[in-house]
């Protein structure tokens with residue numbers, strides 16, 4: 001299953017980056033001040049990073065498990081932790097070809113995720129770093145979920161908890177560990193590819209909040225206030241941030257529908 005460059009993928013990502021650039025420049029264009037320009041520069045830097053990533057991850061290949069197209073692949077890195085959207089199996093790049101990830105794979109970083117539902121309690125007695133039987137645990141906590149992460153005598157725990165798209169996700173370096181937890185509790189296993197953070201639904205609330213805050217900027221600028229331009233800039237800047245959240249979230253979901261090859 002050799003990798004090929006996808007023009008559709010790259011075109012979409014560049015269009016998506018342009019939409020984000022538009023949002024980044026919005027506060028500075030509407031209410032120019034040092035505050036809005038600083039903010040715009042910060043937001044633009046984020047977009048530049050994404051444009052670089054769009055070129056790096058513009059490759060696709062047929063999934064060796066189900067034949068469906070796997071996107072967001074790169075020729076330069078091994079892509080361990082990337083997941084097929086269709087059959088949910090893990091894949092990786094080996095010598096320019098896409099192969100199924102062996103079940104005993106231990107990644108350099110926490111690449112294999114499990115979407116938690118509340119606290120899972122005691123975790124499988126498997127080292128989250130290498131997949132061998134665990135001998136001890138270390139506490140880890142985020143967003144109200146605290147866990148005792150199992151690891152072995154030879155390894156520190158290579159795991160992290162993070163909240164993304166409203167769900168808490170436990171990511172580990174060992175595929176065996178992630179799979180054991182997922183199977184035991186009937187939890188979804190998620191990958192760590194560039195498009196794996198898609199929200200469950202379009203964040204319309206962010207779009208509305210962004211528009212409202214930008215509108216507030218226009219209201220402020222009409223008042224008899226000292227430094228009203230700066231205040232309006234702060235409102236529009238906050239608006240740009242939530243609007244960006246909308247563009248990013250919606251972009252993930254539209255990408256899934258539009259980019260198929």
Ligand SMILES: [Zn+2]
Nearest residue numbers: 063066084087
């Ligand atoms: Zn597949």
Ligand SMILES: [Zn+2]
Nearest residue numbers: 127130152155
């Ligand atoms: Zn270990």
